[in-house]
Amino acid sequence: MKKSNVPSATPWSDPDDAPEITDVWVAEADLYDGEKRLRRGRPPKVQPKEQVTLRLDADVLAAFKKDGEGWQTRINAALRGYVQEHRS
Template sequence: MKGKPMKKGASKRLTPKQRAELKSLASLRDNAIDTSDAPEFLDWSGAKRGLFYRPVKQQLTLRLDADVLAWFKSHATSDEGYQTRINRALREYVQQQVSRGRRSRA
């Protein structure tokens, strides 16, 4: 489903019973919660940072030079489209500028 827009839908409302259960759980002290069925996980070697992070996107119209756009389109893959690559290139540029600004102020 990569590349297809996600449909925004309304979440189902909690039932009064579910609300009451959440309220009672929230009032428990940490040491009163039984976590024996959830052992501590110590090996994070296969973890992927930012896997579920989805920054807020804003739609806009942007004019780019035809050759620049052609380059990004020609380097698109089935895993990553040209717009994603353009966004990543812009983000890397912004991060470089921010880090340069920090160094020049120090």
């Protein structure tokens, strides 16, 4: 059982003992539509990216990585440009 699903050690006997409901508590609470738990965060993408394993020459990879974060996105953009230029 997840830590968040473990029942509290001492049940409340007095409703006035209940903790105050704060904005933080509401923001972290799970949302339900009937029995179905609703996902939080971004909705799923219509065309999600696909994970692949790709072997690249070390110098090519180093050239993309030297500019820092986002190197995978830059490789994707370079491949996309190639595909668009070479479509029949």
